[in-house]
């Protein structure tokens with residue numbers, strides 16, 4: 001750090017009276033930053049060493065070896081194959097996937113609902129706009145944990161036991177163990193459908209690009225929505241029948257106390273999903289409203305003046321501009337939802353916190369390692385979501401011509 | 402700003418971590434003037450607040466006995482209610498001095514968790530509770546059942562072992578708080594509620610209609626429940642261990658809360674005299690006052706007194722003495738010689 005100020009001045013020839021190094025704000029800032037970073041690193045090293053020494057002295061196990069030993073407990077729902085004979089490492093994976101699963105659906109539904117609420121809030125219809133306002137004020141001001149309990153017991157209480165299940169048509173059953181429905185099982189040859197789907201998407205992209213060029217040249221528009229639907233949905237459907245319908249359904253049936261077979265949505269998942277998405281939607285609603293209001297009314301008038309229709313104005317003028325205001329705060333709602341999903345533990349949905357930072361932690365006692373891994377997961381998930389949203393934000397950013 | 406705060410918190414944390422182990426628990430406890438005792442969040446008969454908000458139960462009385470030994474005053478205890486999941490961290494981090502909360506003595510807890518068990522104040526085993534109208538008579542008929550259970554318990558593992566060994570599938574529904582387990586079971590989310598049999602008897606009192614439920618005959622595990630202390634402080638371990646033995650020894654030798662004052666004035670029996678601190682210097686060896694035995698029995702009672710008062714057949718919990726009878730009566734309660 002203690003470089004000779006003269007040599008610096010000499011190399012940057014121009015100004016005759018360069019302030020001394022310690023008075024140069026740029027250098028000073030750099031110096032303090034380096035000092036702070038060094039201190040933080042030192043502190044980190046100190047903390048890690050101190051913790052290890054303390055663990056050792058208290059006779060508490062440490063290290064990551066436990067990830068390879070047999071877990072011995074079972075988990076209520078899992079997206080991957082899991083048995084008691086599997087390792088603690090696999091319980092991590094099971095919990096992680098369940099966390100991602102609930103976050104994904106939560107973000108999807110919160111976004112859809114949030115946009116509807118936000119637009120309803122701006123509606124010129126008095127009733128709709130007030131209803132949206134009441135929704136927002138109620139949902140965002142009641143603690144989320146209470147809402148989760150509310151939905152959980154609101155779902156559980158009125159539903160009958162498995163033997164008195166409500167039958168909702170062919171293979172659909174509803175009871176206080178969950179909603180059961182037929183599980184589609186792909187047979188041999190199903191990959192043809194998947195390939196057809198991918199081909200459909202690629203073809204759609206090509207057509208869209210061509211349509212753009214054509215419009216620039218001739219001014220004529222293609223019914224791109226219908227073409228897209230045909231390619232992305234129609235092609236796989238044709239392929240499906242051409243391949244001889246390679247799919248059958250596994251139907252749930254009552255056996256003993258509970259239903260066997262089929263797929264099930266547990267009350268825990270359902271309650272958590274409803275609570276997370278309705279709660280987050282109330283915030284997203286406000287964000288959407290703010291975003292739309294940020295686009296000046298002159299834009300709408302100008303769009304009408306050049307002859308765009310109402311829906312074209314909304315689609316091509318208002319929303320693209322509003323999105324630029326909406327995306328950054330929307331990202332932080334997505335992060336909140338993901339982190340809030342850890343409240344799952346309160347109602348027995350086996351997410352990462354319940355399974356890994358819960359049962360696995362208790363059975364191994366390795367709190368430091370497990371909590372560190374769990375925190376790292378939430379950090380990575382958050383960074384990942386931010387990354388995607390930033391990428392999208394850049395993509396839709398104002399391009400000046 | 403945040404960074405500064407973070408550093409401050411971290412520094413305090415590591416400083417306390419480093420400090421906690423230097424002083425012994427006994428001198429710590431003497432300095433602050435009370436024992437911090439980790440209990441459950443409410444299991445009637447074991448550790449449960451009464452109407453006036455005072456903690457009572459046989460687990461609570463273990464802490465009270467230790468306080469009687471250390472301070473000559475069984476009331477010098479403060480309580481920290483802990484879920485099964487929180488309990489060991491609270492002990493390891495020094496937040497509590499004794500964990501006395503229906504906790505099963507196992508090898509992993511004794512070793513990898515850096516803890517020591519000071520004895521067994523209740524020999525228990527795991528059972529299953531079901532609704533009577535389910536029509537089940539044995540745990541072997543539970544294939545396919547949904548089972549409500551507390552997280553971080555031996556219960557969770559025993560249940561997995563049991564269903565696995567009997568080749569039955571099942572669906573665990575795992576909650577952190579005991580009250581949530583009970584509420585979920587009560588609202589029909591599960592076919593079965595499983596935990597220690599003693600806790601089943603106690604938690605059953607919280608169900609909407611206790612008579613509609615029954616406990617199945619099978620006991621699927623051994624659950625020796627007892628007080629726990631941190632590993633590495635032998636003196637504190639000794640105090641808790643011998644406070645517990647003292648209660649059993651007193652029962653074995655006919656010293657009860659009712660007759661303790663009379664015996665103190667008149668007994669010629671050498672064992673009773675040692676228990677009451679009239680002879681020998683057992684208290685000195687332990688590092689507490691010599692009348693520690695007298696204080697425990699006078700203020701808390703002997704093991705039998707405590708059992709009958711909190712969980713015995715005449716209480717709402719209503720557990721017969723069973724394997725928790727004295728060894729002389731064919732049970733398992735046996736004190737090492739207090740001499």
Ligand SMILES: N[C@@H](CCC(=O)N[C@@H](CS)C(=O)NCC(=O)O)C(=O)O
Nearest residue numbers: 441442443485504505554555579600
């Ligand atoms: N003895 C078992 C289970 C102990 C346990 O925590 N049982 C639950 C189920 S009744 C309980 O007592 N909970 C009370 C609470 O969380 O306050 C163990 O040590 O793991």
